[in-house]
Amino acid sequence: MGNACCIPTCSCASETEQLLLEGPLRKRVINGPGCVCVPAFTRATVRSGVLLDESQYAHIRNDLHGEISSVRGPHLYFPGAYEMVLERLTVISLSRDEWARVQNKTTGQRRVEVGEQKVYLEPMESLMDRGKGYLIDEHHAVLAKDTSTAELKLVVKQGMYIPGPFDDVIQVQEKLLLEEYEVCILKDPSGRFSFYHGSNERERSFFVPPFWSLVQLRWSNPVVVSRVAMDTTPPPTHKMVSRFDLRPSFMNYEFIARTTDNVELAISITFFWRIIDVEAMILKTADTPGDICTHARSIIIQAVAGYKLLDFLSAFNAIVTKHILQSGDRFYNERGVELLNVEVMKFHCVDKNTDRVLQEIIQETTERLKALEKQRSENEVEEARIAGEIAVEQNKSQLEMLRIKAAVEQEAANAELVDLKKGHEKRHAIIEGGAEAGKIMAFVEGMGERASDQVKMELYHMLRRLDAIKAVSGGNATLYYTPNDVNLSIESLAQSRAHSD
Structure with missing residues (x-):
């Protein structure tokens, strides 16, 4: 800072500086770079400009009318002759799921800014708080309190929940999911109990309402x-x-x-x-x-x-x-x-001494039980062995009985088969005899009264012998007959024909 002088002087400022000239009647600024001839009775002050990058901004007050304005970077700001930098601030950068609550210190009004954006505070504003939003889904809700009305509200609408200007989040509430075998109790604001059963489809999943509490x-x-x-x-x-x-x-x-x-x-x-x-x-x-x-x-x-x-x-x-x-x-x-x-x-x-005696009694009882159990096991083993031998003998006896029964049944079946064959042969013989008798009767009746019954029978038997001889002579076999077997002669044949005539 320079001093007022009664004679002219020279002052210089760089590119990032300015000269504040304060005379008897007014003030003015000259931004660098350059040199200025300072008039007499004028004080010259070199002051730096306000360099703001992209993440910064500043609040400027005008001393003539008291207005406060903002200047945002990136910028090299030179204040006016009657301006003063109140504060240099960093911009509030909000991501997609973040929010910031801002209050006006003069009016008390609040506003909520939601990302994704950069938030610049106005001169009379202050940052109350900031945070991340609350993701609400099927199993999560947010219990919030409106500080302006003291009202509690349960937010269940699915999506990203951002608190309002006067909302305070009390808790993130998980939905209660009851199993089939579970029951829980809720107490309402008046103190009455409500029972929720997992076996009831409408009661097995729910959020605890505001001013209600889960009974523990x-x-x-x-x-x-x-x-x-x-x-x-x-x-x-x-x-x-x-x-x-x-x-x-x-x-x-x-x-x-x-x-x-x-x-x-x-x-x-x-x-x-x-x-x-x-x-x-x-x-x-x-x-x-x-x-x-x-x-x-x-x-x-x-x-x-x-x-x-x-x-x-x-x-x-x-x-x-x-x-x-x-x-x-x-x-x-x-x-x-x-x-x-x-x-x-x-x-x-x-008492340790009494317990020692008790343990001895228990040990003795245990040993006795072990001995009894061992004897019982041995008896059971012997009984099982005898039972096994009896079972083997019984099985042998049963097998022998089955074999004898099968043999008897086989003999009965064979006898029945023989009887059946004999019956068939008898019936066959009866049929053949009947047929042969029919032939004889037909032969005898055909000869009529021209010959006696004896002649007829002899002639019939002789014809059967001729048929037999023809049957044998038609094959390749050699068969020898005695005269008695054939008993044929020309005389007998002539006599037979004579009788037949």
Whole structure:
């Protein structure tokens, strides 16, 4: 900065500088490069220009009328004689899924700018916040609050959601998808419960409405709670449950009971149970597993107190099952649950010396059972061997019986076949005899009364012999007949013809 002088002077400025000349009556600027002769009583000040690149802009105030304007880069800006640079700012670059919320500090008005673009703040504006948009699809929604009206709204329209000028996003909400066996509970603004069942197609998927809340129950961990009861160090732990599974499930529980002969036992029990009525459950209890185990603990302590140690050892599972399943049905039904089964998994004496004796008893009992089981196995093996031999003999006997039966059936079939052949031969002989008799009768009747019956028969037999001789002579075989076989003579033939005449 120069000083006013009563005599003229010379001042110079480069390309990026300017001279501010302040005289008695006015101010003026001369932009470089160059040199200027400064008049008398005038102060000359060299000041740099405002160099702005593409990502910058500046706010300029005019001191004469108070107006504020903006200058955007890229640009080398030289302020006027009465102008002053208030601030140099960086442009707000928004990508496609980004937004920026801007507020006017004078009027309080807000506006939201959405990318993809460059945002320049006006002189009286400030950046409130910026962020990315929220992608809404079938399984996601946005719960937002309008700060101007305090109204909550659930935005489910699919696409990119950009908050409005007065919108605050509270959370991105996932759609609840229930399985067939699940139930959940919603509480409306008035405190009433609504039950949603996965088995109902219209209720199995939904968004939690504004001012509604998903009901969560704090269920205790029975194993940890029971260990606390046994003076161990781990603190009780819990789990938050909002989806209630209607399928059968199990849980383990440990507690201490005392027999009538004053032996302290630590008993571990497994409960098999299921929820049958969620509405009854939530109206009666906030800790279903804790209620089941506490109630069962009371019953078992009373039951064990009525038995001596050895009596309890002989039938511990039957004792526990009998007392729990038969005495607590109403208690469980009132809480909307069903106790399916109870099993004693293990137990031991709290006192180490007593537990050592107990283990010896158990070991001895185990050895005895092992011996009995071994003997039983050997007996079963011997029985199986004898049964196998009996089966083999029975099979042999059955095979022999089948063979004899088959032979008898074959003989019967052969006899039947012989009878059939004999019948056929008899019928054939009858037919041939009938035919031969017919021929004889025809021959005899043809000769009439001209010859006696004896002559007729002799003549017939002689003709049959001639036929036989012709049949034999027609072949290649040689056959010899005796005179008695033929019994032919010219005399007999002549006599036969004479009789026939």
